[in-house]
Amino acid sequence: MENAKLTAKDFSSNLPVKWCPGCGNFAILNMMQKVMAGMGLPHEKYAVISGIGCSSRFPYYVSTYGFHSIHGRAAAVATGVKLANPELAVWVVTGDGDGLSIGGNHMLHAIRRNIGLKIVLFNNRIYALTKGQASPTTQPGTKTKTTPLGSIDYPFNPASFAVGLGCTFVARGLDNDIAGTTAILERAARHEGTAFVEILQKCVPFSDKEFEPLKDQALRDDMLLRVEHGKPLVFGKDRNRGIVIKDMKPEIVSFSGKAPPEVAVYDETNPGLAYLVSSLTQPEFPVPMGVLRAVRRPSYEELYYDHVKAVGDTKEHELETLLAGPDAWEMK
């Protein structure tokens, strides 16, 4: 069982990593190398596919098979890889611009099919590689090079986007929350079907302050809602606040001691609850983190290969029969 001994270091390609110092991507890279090492799969069984953007440099830094493709198309390339060889663990590394703007169509169809891709979307709410334009997740009012007076676009909430599409696994993590995000990635790695993980990630030059309150030691417990299946939606430093859902509307209640029964208990199999909770945003609500949805549904590749199981392989000696079809005739 040589595979059992693999460590995160074994999954490093030892190439110089070219992200800016302090970039949130370093932490995500370390977490993913650790998760890959822990899966019991050898290097050659991994294919890491990316598009274009800072996050998409990722494949060069892991010692697996990797394909740094073109802008927005990682999910489409990865779909071909997975369908051609369903034995492979296929990871897609993308960003908010790559995966939700130019690649939005491929993203939504990959999720619709429930093809077995592990999609990790690094959300820094900015186009970083092209040096600071507004992205589909840039928050309203944010000043960027293309929105000097503040962005007027309504942004996507990536996790809600995925939940809304019926994605069978949706989670949100944070670049500096190593324990929580590693646990999410581990579950994503074991999920059959499409797993969509949004990781909030800071970009030092262009969105440095973006997630600062979520990381502030003093504030973060009031800002983050850690979602766990079967547990009440409770947050706050003193764990004295909870989310109550009344008439399909979330509200915050304060309490002391044990959470009262009206505080919602999270159910990751409930799509309505997942949509409602994934959509909670600052400043009214804390930002939900964790696995927001996880259900088991046959994956695209399972369904495909199940369909053709009865047919099996076309044997070479059958080629002439196949070419002849039912209507052939003999000419002498």
Added chain:
Amino acid sequence: MTKPKSRNVNVSELSSVTVRFAGDSGDGIQLVGSRFANATAVAGNELSTLPDYPAEIRAPAGSLAGVSGFQISFGDESVLTPGNRPDVLVVMNPAALAVNLKSLEKGSIIVANSDAFVPAALEKAGYAANPLEDGTLDNYRVIAVPANTMTENTLKDSGLPKPQVLKCKNFYMLGILYWMYGLPLESTKEWIENKFKKAPEIAAANAKVLEAGYDYAETTEIFDARFQAKKSAVTPGKYRNLTGNEAAAYALITAAKLLKKKLYYGSYPITPASEILHTLAKHRSNDVVIFQAEDEIAAVCSTIGAAFAGELAATGTSGPGLSLKAEALGLGVIAELPMVIVDVQRGGPSTGLPTKTEQSDLLQAVYGRHGESPLVVLAASSPADCFHTTLEAARIAVKYMTPVVVLTNSYLSNGSEPFRIPKLSELPKFELPPRPGPGDYKPFMRDPETLARPWVWPGLKGYEHRIGGLEKQDVTGAISYDAENHERMTQLRAEKVRRVVKEIPQTRIYGQPEGELLVVGWGSTYGAITSAVSKARREGISVSSVHIRNIFPLPPDLGAAMRRFRKVLVPEENTGQLRMLLRSEYMVEPLGLNKVQGQPLNSDEVLEKIKEVLRGN
């Protein structure tokens, strides 16, 4: 059992016959056309077919826009095209007559369903009076058949509702045509039985109507002559009738088998390429993987993914789709992954004439990408040749690790001809670039002969590597922004594609190797050019022809071949795209015959141009 010839009528033998069926798009024209084609094949004829259908699935019934046609030419081995002008036009309604009459020579035969020539239908077709009766058709031999009435009479005891009964009338007309050409009914009856297996009463009704049509022609005195097309002297073997799209699909399955790999075909529906996807969908298996992508871009990107995963990867599309795939093909070129892209050309630009034929994507296929992005382009010359050319494309793709575009078009993809089913031993050998042991492997090391890099895929232990769209360092495959390395890699990619000339057989000249005029063609004009040149030569005209499959790179000996003639003529269904390529590659000045009407060039047009060019001497 073939019906005995009980009536003594004159039977003339013809070297070829052209029949066009025309009617409403709901009249089952394509169905009777393809059955008729099959019957001629079974009778031992060479054949070539061309369906011509409207872009609208169901244009208003009886309208001129809704006329669907199917033309077939059959006879001896001289049949290379679906024919120019039909000898017999079968019309199911007045609109079909109005649309097709102009393509008939005086004296040809019109078989019309006279029951459809009622005032409302006449008006829709723009006729003030019934052309079957008012003298409009005096110069033609008109056979008016009350097909609705006869079909209803035939099925009066069937218990089927009237609309169902009337649906059978196309088989009545087909039966008449079978009698006229002495064709056997069996294969069609078997087909009907199979097709309507789940509705035996419908099968019985269709078969009965088919026979009734045959008997009607046999006993009615209005049919005073029968014809027999000469049989073809073809290579013995097993044959089937294939359209170009089916042929391309079967070639891809065959190529994957020869490589002992899966076939992965990712495609997005587009006219007229969708039948490749449909054909492969029928044969989906553990190793024929088809994927209907969300768009053209996903189709080609997933194909690139499958090539990266180590399977035989292919996609198919038409002109607008090839445009959408252009960026990804650049990735295919720089990542040096093997794949086949079948472009079934249609009238463009934009939606253009989506169901009509053209040859206007040649320059897009050769040059239509950003950057220096050479890839291999081949063109198929006939429906059956779509098999051989697509197979060759796959062979070159994996040998040279390059995307290969196959140009076919609407005419080839929908047209059909007999295809001799090859024996496995007759198929070309496929070879992959050599792959060293994992210790010696570098992603961009090259086979010194072909310059192909090794094909290595996820799952192979010890070969883990990263590729992508960024420029890579020669040999090592590390990311490189080095100026000289970029130039070297650009040249290596170009030189690799140039070396594909080694795969091109010597240029075959039909006719004398030198003389007054060489006609150079490519793709779907093969039949028209060859028929025209052959006819001209029989008339004593000094003309030869060459038909090229290799569009990029071009055959190395083509320049010298052209220079042995005083003039070169390039007929093509565009405004002169191959001509431009030949001019820039060989510094020659060919003349053009250019038709951009959505309709194929025909041999009369080519022959006329040959004569015109030579008159100018």
